[in-house]
Ligand SMILES: Nc1ncnc2c1ncn2[C@@H]1O[C@H](COP(=O)(O)OP(=O)(O)O)[C@@H](O)[C@H]1O
């Protein structure tokens with residue numbers, strides 16, 4: 001079973017009827033209000049909504065995304081900043097409430113994290129910047145132990161699990177356990193964040209830009225560590241990145257995101273060698289080559305499309321050098337391409 005995207009075929013399926021998919025997002029949608037959420041603003045927003053005055057007051061972060069990921073595979077979410085990757089990752093792990101749609105793991109619905117407890121450990125997330133996601137005042141031992149502190153018997157049992165996990169991520173437990181996380185290097189912090197993620201024996205880990213905050217010289221080490229852990233523990237990854245080189249190295253499949261939508265999907269070999277969507281082409285053209293230190297996507301990020309007032313037709317139309325008149329009128333659908341069985345693209349250049 002391979003990872004695949006399902007734009008519309010899943011609408012009728014219910015819980016437990018996921019066609020054998022391991023991890024599945026179905027019509028997942030999330031909008032963020034631009035209003036501050038205090039009591040008076042909420043009341044004010046409701047009045048405005050009742051008056052039909054809410055137009056353009058939301059950020060459409062993720063819009064009707066459906067996809068599946070097979071067990072022990074890696075799906076990469078690739079896209080420029082603001083395309084909705086982190087929000088989709090947070091929705092998949094239950095850290096954000098869905099506005100619409102559902103997430104399933106082995107056919108079982110994944111709920112919002114505050115509304116559940118037992119299944120929490122099955123999905124974990126490694127956040128983008130361990131420097132800010134790890135509590136700087138906690139010791140490494142406390143930090144790694146925290147996800148199992150309520151469930152894992154005695155403190156000594158939990159501590160031996162902490163030691164085991166620190167060893168698995170290549171840290172010497174005797175040296176680091178009593179140190180504060182703030183005393184560690186960027187690479188060590190990322191390893192601690194990974195140890196914290198694996199301690200509850202999850203089935204799925206969402207990895208949000210796992211190498212973007214660490215030194216270039218150790219990025220490959222961390223990626224290789226993630227691959228080793230995946231093989232050892234049969235882990236399923238959803239890896240978020242803006243870097244096509246990371247996507248190529250890690251991905252079994254790549255989904256390219258633009259303004260909350262998946263615009264292209266395929267294998268690294270197919271998608272990165274022959275990108276079809278003009279947005280994917282621009283991303284790859286402006287990404288640094290291996291070893292360069294230029295900021296990725298500088299060229300395409302210079303004029304980002306507003307996520308608040310979206311065009312009626314294709315969301316890439318205002319930036320697209322190939323735009324046609326129909327691109328302004330209708331939104332293209334993600335559809336299979338003729339060249340590769342799994343590849344899909346959302347662009348009128350490849351469909352009627
Ligand atoms: N909590 C939030 N409140 C309001 N807007 C948000 C929030 N989180 C994300 N957004 C907006 O949603 C869009 C997608 O953001 P994000 O998922 O972080 O994208 P990416 O990870 O691809 O950079 C952006 O326009 C961002 O500003």
Ligand code: SF4
Nearest residue numbers: 314317320327347348
């Ligand atoms: S649908 Fe039209 S505007 Fe959108 S990417 Fe394709 S050619 Fe460009």
Ligand SMILES: [Mg+2]
Nearest residue numbers: 085086087128
């Ligand atoms: Mg992000």
